[in-house]
Amino acid sequence: GQNIDQPTEMTATEGAIVQINCTYQTSGFNGLFWYQQHAGEAPTFLSYNVLDGLEEKGRFSSFLSRSKGYSYLLLKELQMKDSASYLCAAQDSNYQLIWGAGTKLIIKP
Amino acid sequence: GAVVSQHPSRVICKSGTSVKIECRSLDFQATTMFWYRQFPKQSLMLMATSNEGSKATYEQGVEKDKFLINHASLTLSTLTVTSAHPEDSSFYICSARLVPLPQGSSYTTGTTDTQYFGPGTRLTVL
Numbered sequence: 001g002q003n004i005d006q007p008t009e010m011t012a013t014e015g016a017i018v019q020i021n022c023t024y025q026t027s028g029f030n031g032l033f034w035y036q037q038h039a040g041e042a043p044t045f046l047s048y049n050v051l052d053g054l055e056e057k058g059r060f061s062s063f064l065s066r067s068k069g070y071s072y073l074l075l076k077e078l079q080m081k082d083s084a085s086y087l088c089a090a091q092d093s094n095y096q097l098i099w100g101a102g103t104k105l106i107i108k109p
Numbered sequence: 110g111a112v113v114s115q116h117p118s119r120v121i122c123k124s125g126t127s128v129k130i131e132c133r134s135l136d137f138q139a140t141t142m143f144w145y146r147q148f149p150k151q152s153l154m155l156m157a158t159s160n161e162g163s164k165a166t167y168e169q170g171v172e173k174d175k176f177l178i179n180h181a182s183l184t185l186s187t188l189t190v191t192s193a194h195p196e197d198s199s200f201y202i203c204s205a206r207l208v209p210l211p212q213g214s215s216y217t218t219g220t221t222d223t224q225y226f227g228p229g230t231r232l233t234v235l
Contacts, residue, residue: 033223033224035226040200040231041228041229042115042202042226042227042228042229043153043202043226044226045223045224045225045226048223087152087153095206096155096158097143097155097224099152099153099155100152101151101152102152
């Protein structure tokens with residue numbers, strides 16, 4: 001079956017770095033997405049990886065290892081506004097997104 | 110980036126009435142749109158895939174006669190919740206799939222095959 005696993009909740013300190021891991025199993029693979037969702041709002045697109053390696057975009061970076069079925073989202077210089085849920089989603093052979101349950105990130109001063 | 114709008118943003122209705130939610134891609138054509146439902150503190154649940162000019166594909170457990178989907182144009186999909194009941198109260202979110210143009214086109218989006226989300230519609234059925 002198809003499955004996405006990510007931690008339910010993480011806590012980090014303002015100014016620090018946090019890594020949110022995601023493992024996936026899908027029927028075929030056409031990319032791995034990370035979305036940010038603030039409470040009561042729709043998700044917003046953060047990153048997309050389809051090749052192995054690290055993609056850096058400002059304070060956020062995303063990594064993919066296709067052989068391991070593994071990705072992580074790295075957030076640097078954490079700010080209070082980064083408190084949100086982070087959703088990992090893998091795109092299968094039909095280009096359908098398989099969603100993780102999301103990781104709630106709590107930032108403390 | 111690509112913009113998707115959703116209307117209304119919030120609706121409160123009486124039990125037994127029907128509610129229509131519109132999803133529009135504002136600056137790109139979307140042959141495929143998706144409708145999700147999200148209950149409090151839960152992840153997104155895909156309800157159906159809406160393809161322009163054809164019938165929607167519903168996920169298992171989603172009643173197609175209750176959740177009517179129409180994708181009449183390349184920029185508009187609608188979800189109608191018929192005979193709504195309190196248990197239908199939820200956050201309904203649409204997304205539109207942006208497929209980049211082939212290389213060599215006069216215009217490329219510079220993006221990947223990505224879903225962009227509308228802002229969501231919070232439905233409360235009394």
